[in-house]
Amino acid sequence: xxxxxxxxxxxxxxxxxxxxxxxxxxxxxxxxxxxxxxxxxxxxxxxxxxxxxxxxxxxxxxxxxxxxxxxxxxxxxxxxxxxxxxxxxxxxxxxxxxxxxxxxxxxxxxxxxxxxxxxxxxxxxxxxxxxxxxxxxxxxxxxxxxxxxxxxxxxxxxxxxxxxxxxxxxxxxxxxxxxxxxxxxxxxxxxxxxxxxxxxxxxxxxxxxxxxxxxxxxxxxxxxxxxxxxxxxxxxxxxxxxxxxxxxxxxxxxxxxxxxxxxxxxxxxxxxxxxxxxxxxxxxxxxxxxxxxxxxxxxxxxxxxxxxxxxxxxxxxxxxxxxxxxxxxxxxxxxxx
Numbered sequence: 001x002x003x004x005x006x007x008x009x010x011x012x013x014x015x016x017x018x019x020x021x022x023x024x025x026x027x028x029x030x031x032x033x034x035x036x037x038x039x040x041x042x043x044x045x046x047x048x049x050x051x052x053x054x055x056x057x058x059x060x061x062x063x064x065x066x067x068x069x070x071x072x073x074x075x076x077x078x079x080x081x082x083x084x085x086x087x088x089x090x091x092x093x094x095x096x097x098x099x100x101x102x103x104x105x106x107x108x109x110x111x112x113x114x115x116x117x118x119x120x121x122x123x124x125x126x127x128x129x130x131x132x133x134x135x136x137x138x139x140x141x142x143x144x145x146x147x148x149x150x151x152x153x154x155x156x157x158x159x160x161x162x163x164x165x166x167x168x169x170x171x172x173x174x175x176x177x178x179x180x181x182x183x184x185x186x187x188x189x190x191x192x193x194x195x196x197x198x199x200x201x202x203x204x205x206x207x208x209x210x211x212x213x214x215x216x217x218x219x220x221x222x223x224x225x226x227x228x229x230x231x232x233x234x235x236x237x238x239x240x241x242x243x244x245x246x247x248x249x250x251x252x253x254x255x256x257x258x259x260x261x262x263x264x265x266x267x268x269x270x271x272x273x274x275x276x277x278x279x280x281x282x283x284x285x286x287x288x289x290x291x292x293x294x295x296x297x298x299x300x301x302x303x304x305x306x307x308x309x310x311x312x313x314x315x316x317x318x319x320x321x322x323x324x325x326x327x328x329x330x331x332x333x334x335x336x337x
Contacts, residue, residue, distance in 0.1 A: 040270075041108045043136065045069035048111045052262050053065060060092070068096070072096065099143070102140055105143070105147045123335055127335050151175065158331060160174060177261050179295035185243050186240040190203055202221045207320060212320070217230055292325050
């Protein structure tokens with residue numbers, strides 16, 4: 001029996017111990033598919049959720065994929081469409097269902113959100129999405145107590161924090177997409193400016209996925225050489241910071257970039273790639289900051305967050321991190337009340 005509908009909402013944007021024992025230490029995609037059939041559930045079949053689902057199919061990251069949406073026709077339509085596409089990609093069991101059908105998921109991707117159109121403020125969006133999460137996250141956690149939550153819903157850091165508290169999961173198994181997309185945009189701009197490949201750029205944007213994000217200029221480099229013209233780097237950061245808004249203004253939503261951002265995290269989880277990615281995680285005793293979710297680089301593998309990379313920030317960067325933490329804590333306090 002599924003959960004009752006929630007009026008006024010619309011969706012957009014570990015593994016079991018015995019199964020893990022059977023896996024080799026660094027399984028390839030083929031090894032994962034041979035030794036176990038991982039299950040990914042996507043909560044929210046809007047543009048972002050559908051983009052992520054399509055990417056999962058194309059990359060063959062699961063043996064089973066479940067799509068859940070308040071609009072059951074939309075969820076079923078996406079499932080049918082993906083099933084029809086599977087002969088041209090990877091064989092996969094794709095279904096639509098309800099919250100209780102997510103049972104025994106390895107990863108649960110949260111893209112569900114109240115409709116953004118008409119929302120007057122970030123706080124209103126957070127309050128609406130917190131109401132949704134209070135209804136669905138405990139049920140999802142109960143059905144899949146060993147799962148990993150990947151949070152995509154905005155406001156990202158606040159919703160990652162609420163997912164952690166509502167699920168009761170260990171902090172290693174609740175991950176938000178965080179500033180990974182922001183960092184990707186930043187590296188792309190730096191690459192264009194320096195004539196290098198983005199993969200050879202080492203530069204992070206960390207902190208809040210929002211106004212209080214900042215670039216780690218003290219360690220930004222290309223090919224092992226630090227960027228010398230800080231003013232130009234700051235200019236490119238400011239450009240990266242506004243590019244999401246630019247996309248939204250032109251097409252009314254974003255989906256491809258954030259979809260591939262989530263897929264990058266999913267691939268590292270499912271294939272145990274152990275990528276170092278700036279994601280939103282629970283901060284505890286870092287620079288005197290605790291009990292808040294912000295983005296810092298972390299090693300992501302099969303069991304979630306395997307290691308946190310505590311950057312050696314300069315004094316200015318430490319102040320910015322603490323400022324981001326203080327602002328987010330106050331934001332969370334206001335919307336909880």
